[in-house]
Amino acid sequence: xxxxxxxxxxxxxxxxxxxxSCSKDFLETxxxxxxASGAVFNSLTGAWGAINGVHRSMYIxxxxxxxxxxxxxxxxxxxxxxxxxxxxxxxxxxxxxxxRWVDHRNERSSMVLYxxxxxxxxxxxNQIINNIDDIAGPEAEKGYIKGQALAYRAWAHFMLVQLYAxxxxxxxxxxxxxxxxxxxxxxxxxxxxxxxETYNMINTDIAAAIAKLEGYSRAHKSHINKSIALAxxxxxxxxxxxxxxxxxxxxxxxxxxxxxTTAQHQDGYNSVNNPEFMWASYVQEDQTMYYFSFxxxxxxSFGSAAIRQSPKSILKDLYDLITPSDVRKTxxxxxxxxxxxxxxxxxxxxFNYMNSKFKSVSESDSRGDFxxxxxxxxxxxxxxxxxxxxxxxxxxxxxxxxxxxxxxxQYVRSDNxxxxxxxxxxxxxxxxxxxxxxxxxxxxxxxxxxxxPEAPSGSMGGHVASIAIKLTEPAGTNNWTWMIPRxxxxxxxxxxxxxx
Numbered sequence: 001x002x003x004x005x006x007x008x009x010x011x012x013x014x015x016x017x018x019x020x021s022c023s024k025d026f027l028e029t030x031x032x033x034x035x036a037s038g039a040v041f042n043s044l045t046g047a048w049g050a051i052n053g054v055h056r057s058m059y060i061x062x063x064x065x066x067x068x069x070x071x072x073x074x075x076x077x078x079x080x081x082x083x084x085x086x087x088x089x090x091x092x093x094x095x096x097x098x099x100r101w102v103d104h105r106n107e108r109s110s111m112v113l114y115x116x117x118x119x120x121x122x123x124x125x126n127q128i129i130n131n132i133d134d135i136a137g138p139e140a141e142k143g144y145i146k147g148q149a150l151a152y153r154a155w156a157h158f159m160l161v162q163l164y165a166x167x168x169x170x171x172x173x174x175x176x177x178x179x180x181x182x183x184x185x186x187x188x189x190x191x192x193x194x195x196x197e198t199y200n201m202i203n204t205d206i207a208a209a210i211a212k213l214e215g216y217s218r219a220h221k222s223h224i225n226k227s228i229a230l231a232x233x234x235x236x237x238x239x240x241x242x243x244x245x246x247x248x249x250x251x252x253x254x255x256x257x258x259x260x261t262t263a264q265h266q267d268g269y270n271s272v273n274n275p276e277f278m279w280a281s282y283v284q285e286d287q288t289m290y291y292f293s294f295x296x297x298x299x300x301s302f303g304s305a306a307i308r309q310s311p312k313s314i315l316k317d318l319y320d321l322i323t324p325s326d327v328r329k330t331x332x333x334x335x336x337x338x339x340x341x342x343x344x345x346x347x348x349x350x351f352n353y354m355n356s357k358f359k360s361v362s363e364s365d366s367r368g369d370f371x372x373x374x375x376x377x378x379x380x381x382x383x384x385x386x387x388x389x390x391x392x393x394x395x396x397x398x399x400x401x402x403x404x405x406x407x408x409x410q411y412v413r414s415d416n417x418x419x420x421x422x423x424x425x426x427x428x429x430x431x432x433x434x435x436x437x438x439x440x441x442x443x444x445x446x447x448x449x450x451x452x453p454e455a456p457s458g459s460m461g462g463h464v465a466s467i468a469i470k471l472t473e474p475a476g477t478n479n480w481t482w483m484i485p486r487x488x489x490x491x492x493x494x495x496x497x498x499x500x
Contacts, residue, residue, distance in 0.1 A: 041131035047145050054124050054152055055222045059281045059293075059370065070281070071121075072294040072370045074114045074159065075437020077104070082439025083452055084430055086313040087467050088351040088460065094297070101450075101470040104163075107483040107497065115164060115485050118156045122182050125149040125156070130184060140215065147212030148224040154205035155232050157181060161198045162239065163482045164498065167444050168195055170241025177496060189492025199240055206233045221272045221280045227253050228279045231373045234381045239445045247385035247392075253278070254378035259406045265327045268359025270295060272369045279373040294370050295360040298435055313353035314434060316461025317453050321427055326408035328431055331357035334461070352460040357435060371436070379403040380429045387421050400425055403432070449475045 040046040059070035079085045080099045087099050097103045103111035128149040132142050160179045161168075168174055178198030180190035193201070206229060213226040230253035237246035258275045272280045283293075298312060314332045322329045336350045379399055386396035397414045404411040416424050429442070443450060450473035455462030463471060473479055478499045489495050 041135060044135055044137040044141060047132055047135055050128050051145050051148050057121060059283060076297060077111060078437045078440045079435055082443060084315045084318050084434055084439050086315060086463060088313055090467055099468060101479060104482040105479060107486040112483050112485045115488060118160050122153055122156045123185060125152040126182060126185050143212035144216040147209045150205045150209035151224045151229045151232060154202045157202050158236050161195060162441050164484060165195050166481055168199060168239055189494050191494040202236055206236060221277055222282055231278055231378060238381050243385040243388045247382045250378040250382040254375050257375040262327050269357055270359055270369055276375045277371045278375055280369050280371045282369050295358055299358045299360040300356040311351055311354040313351055314355060316353055318430055319353055322431055323408050325410040328407055331355055376403055376432050384425045387425055393417055393421060404428060444480050447475045449473060
C-alpha cells in the first residue's frame, strides 16, 4: 500500500539530511540530491545528520499549504478551534473554516493532512530507530540518537491520537479506535489500534527514550535530551489521568530551567535564548518560511499587509481574570483601536484585545524560534496533577505559587481546595499558554464543551457570531474528532473513517 504512513526518502538540505516522504513515482525518479538510506546509515556522522534532519523537519513547509508552516501550524489549528483566541474579521480567510469547526470534519481539507505530516515524521524516525543499531560506534552515542528518534515517534503518535481519535477517558477501557502505530517502514497499510493500545505503545516508546537519553548533553535546544523526553512523558501522562507520573515527570523535566525575567516577557517569545524555552526550533535567516511561519500569523510586528488584516485577540472574559499586577496583562491591548498605544504597531488593522505576546524578528522578517515546550507548562502540569491526588493539595499550591508569583509579585498563595483549586490552575494554564496550541486539546481531554462568549453588540473581546459561526459544541460529540484524509482511506483499506 503506497500510503504516506511509510514513504521515505532522504533529502540533502542546508548541509544536513532531511527525511521526508513522497509518492512511489517520485522515489523512482531518484533526483541527484536524494540519497538512499544506506548512504546515511553507514556511520554515526550520517546518523547524526539524519536526526538533525528530523529536528529541521519540525519547521519546514508541508504540502505547499499556507497554513502548514511547520508543526506549529498544527498547534495554530488547535488554538483557533478553542475558546480563548478570537478572529476579529474574515479578512484574508486563512484558518477561518478551522475557526468555524468546518475543516477538521472535511476529509478532503488541507487541515486534516497533518495526519500525513505526522506520519512522515514517524517514518523518518523509524528509519533511524531501525538502522542505528547496525552502525559501528559507541553504544551510548547510538543510544542518544535512537532515544531522540523514539521521543519523536512517541510525540507524533500522541498528537495523532489526541486529534484523530475520541478522547482518552481515564478509568475506562478506551476501546474506541485510535491510530495505526508505525514501528517499521512498510508499504502495507495498518489498521487502527484502540486508544488504549495506542497509548500503551506511546508510553513504551517515551520510557525507552528517557532511558537511552540518560547522560546526553545536547548541542542545541532543538535537540531532545532526557529533560525534554520527561516533559513529553508528563504531557502524555496528564492526558491519561496518570497523575502521579505526570507530576513526577514534570518535576524532573523542569530541573535546571529558570523563569524568564519581567523584561524578557516583553521580548516576544521568539528566541531559543529565552530561559523558559525547553524545546524549541532555532530558525536561521536562510530558513525562513516567509508568510507560512507561526510569527507571520500570530505576531503583532510582522508587516505583511495581508497578514495584518487579521490580528488575533484574547477573549475578554479571560483577560479580565488576569490581575493588573501580572506581567502577562501587558500581552494584550484592550484599547488597541485608540492611537498611541505602546507596543502596538501603527500599520495594519487594529482590534481591541489584540496580542503582542509574539513578535517576529522585524516588520519585514517573519521568523521566530518557536517553543514546542516551555518550563511554565511543567509547573502547571505538576500543580494540576498534584491537585488531583488525595492529600497533595498543599504541594499543588506550593508549585502553583512559584509560577503565579513569578508572573504577579502580588499573587498570594491559593487558599482554594478541591475543584476550585483545579479550576484556578486551569485558568492559569489558559493564560500562560495562550496561543501556544493547547486550548482545543485541553477542552477535549477534560471533557468540557466548547463555549464561546459572544462580543456585545458593537464591541470587541468576544466571538462575533457571523465570523465564528460555531459558538457552542457539547462535550463528547463526533465533532471533537478530526477526520482521516480521504487519500489515506483510499490507499489503505485497513483504515476506518471516524463517524460523521
